[in-house]
Amino acid sequence: MSIAERKERQKIELRAKILDAARMLFLEQGYEQTSIRNIADKIEYSPTTIYLYFKDKDDVFYALHQEGFALLRQFIRPLEHVSNPFERLKALAKVYTTFAMENTEFYDLMFTMPAPMNALQKEEWTEGDMAFGFLLQTIRDCQAIGYFEGMDTEVLSYTVWSMVHGICSLEIRGRCSKVLSDATHENIVAKATAQVLHILEKMNPPR
Template structure:
């Protein structure tokens, strides 16, 4: 390995160390309470070193958000082994809920906090949110498969249907995480969310 390659590897490793320390602190203390200085102190870097990699906290949050969306997108990959489109769609919903419930702090970073999106806007790029789009495209693929197979007969627009599906399962995740599913008995909450996802798949096939 040459000097240049070694330096690039060290730079990548240092950047990842910063992100790992930041994620740990955010999990322990909350996003608002952690500063760039706190992160630097945790890994014994100077604050100036942190700013070589992330110009501000929003940029750091955006990097963590991008990693989280990559993790979510990868979790969707297993559904493509399922043959029937309706079952694929239900599996995507289950994967989404599983991710949200296992990583509520990341879910907040991905969908609630303004900081990462302010970083996106500051970049001013034509297609600024590639990580979010990549996860969404997995759902579009599922919808397009259902349309092409003649299973989802109530729409011919995979993107619109994907956004509808995403919105629905996102709503379920949010209701659960914000304790609004307490309108149902505890032993009913998981089951009713599964019933909702199954009903949505049926609507796409046959209508109400």
């Protein structure tokens, strides 16, 4: 039985090797520039071997997509211990933008690339749910202590996510440098995030 076990192990190892190579190339050069052939070259296997482990290119990058969410979760996890809901919301926004700016390729893959969404299809996207679930709960907790009175929790959560995502997305795709003065553009992500939080705080303080 040990032979079969070794083989099973080797299959898992090769799968991991493929993903390691894919991750390295992807983080260095982005999605478009990373080809199945590049990955195969890097691990010294033939390109078609990769198709024995993944359905297609999107399937490979869907695995990285999931890695991205696992990483985001690592960023978010410490915030579970922030007891004040609004402080937690503020920390969440900062951590989210930090994650995005420090892992732009991952962020792109997770939220702005058309690519591996075909792969995930109707699937559960549990990791994505978890992150959004944390935001949802945080907003709910804020409402429990008097913030955001009378607003729909789900819609508000989505809106807050949109706000912060918009900031990161515009910055990553370089649509702001063209339109802002240099002084304003410096640290614009931090400035805009602070602006959002300021607005949320002033809007509806707890009675």
